[in-house]
Amino acid sequence: MTSNIHCISTMMKCIALGAVEFLRKPLSEDKLRNIWQHVVHKAFSVGGDDLSESLKPVKDYVASMLHQQLENGECKHEDLDKIEDASMIHEKDHEPSAVNNKYPAPSTPQLQQGGRLIVNGDCQEHTNCSMEKESGEPDGESKSVETTSGHTIAEVIALVGQHQKPRETMVKEEADSIDGAKGERTVDSHPQDRVHSEDSCAGADKPNTVSGLHSSRPNKANRKKLKVDWTTELHKKFVQAVDQLGIDQAIPSRILELMKVEGLTRQNVASHLQKYRMHKRHILPKEDDPRWPRRDQTQRSCHPHKPIMAFPPYHSNPVPVGPVYPMWGAPHPASIQTWGSHGYYHPWQPTESWQWKPYPGVHADAWGCPVMPIPQGNCSTFTQNGYGFHCSSTMDNRSGMPQNSIQHQPAEEVIDEVVKEAINKPWLPLPLGLKPPSTDSVLAELSRQGISTIPPRNQRL
DNA sequence: GAAATAATAT
């Protein structure tokens, strides 16, 4: 939460309501640096299960960054040392090394009222996750541990390291630990590597088989029901079947029949049908601009109270996250039969424009991710007067943001720089001064002041 | 009791 409100009470309420931090405007470079370092650190220090959704993208990103760096050999020696340091971070969590003083800490409303300083002394969120030792049942349903989360920074780095050298090892592990099928995204940063059933199968053979379900033999440990990947092809058949049957007859079992896809179950179809119907229901009623991934206008409500964290464009500097195209766009030569090609299906049908999986890799809702469009124009020439950043009038039209919420922000480059630093050097010692949010103490203080009614979370202030 | 559908869970 950023605001220029000074009222301590308000600040506390914000924290109580779930704000992770309350930063007073104007935001300074140091504040940014500080909070981002915390973000990155937290992303790695919290156990996998506790890792909030919003932190995962950060973690993934950092991991991929490291990966990349290692691959490029950019930080072979010099930085490897540091990496080792990183692995120690968890051992001796807090080392108030002098260096830290370099970063004057911003202030959380960490209750500094009436001379009383409420600090929750403990060593904050370093709930180091000690290797989930779920003695995976040899055959049972050992919840495939998501490769991505649940690793400490050290672990991730270790994994990343594996990439550069014994690549085979890596591959192999992946193969039999996840059973070669549909591994959750891996630390590796190459989304494109993810093969798609059809593409991977060297040729267009065995067309009637659900991806992955074709485990030729009933391989004993046929563990894990594989998720059905509703590829374009599959969906096409589905639609065709539904179409052929008509809205009335389009029930799972019959659809399944018509599809004639080996391995596909009725339930699979049912599930898909459910979604299909919902989309139709939502799209058809409104004929205006039925493009599916329609932008909902809800977000741009100019609600003045909606806190907004404008943050650095991930894709901007350090490493381009990569081009973004609709899933079955460019990268897959084999799947050029795009959805856009109308007429491919029954032309009379209200073009099934439900283009799924629109833009991978964009987590708009993620913590610290860009919540608003990156200004295209050159409104970054404002560094002149300190932290200037007055291009509001230039950009808000598009973003629909309340103007006052984007003022008082450090210049774009500054933000970029700070984030880059935090991300590229996760081993930097934690800047002191920014205490983890201690909701409890805030709540206590609030009630002490007689404020006991705090609206439930997820509600606008 | 099975399939379809609705509601949740992952």
Added chain:
DNA sequence: AATATTATTT
């Protein structure tokens, strides 16, 4: 959001 799983209805 996409699928799976579970609950409820038909």
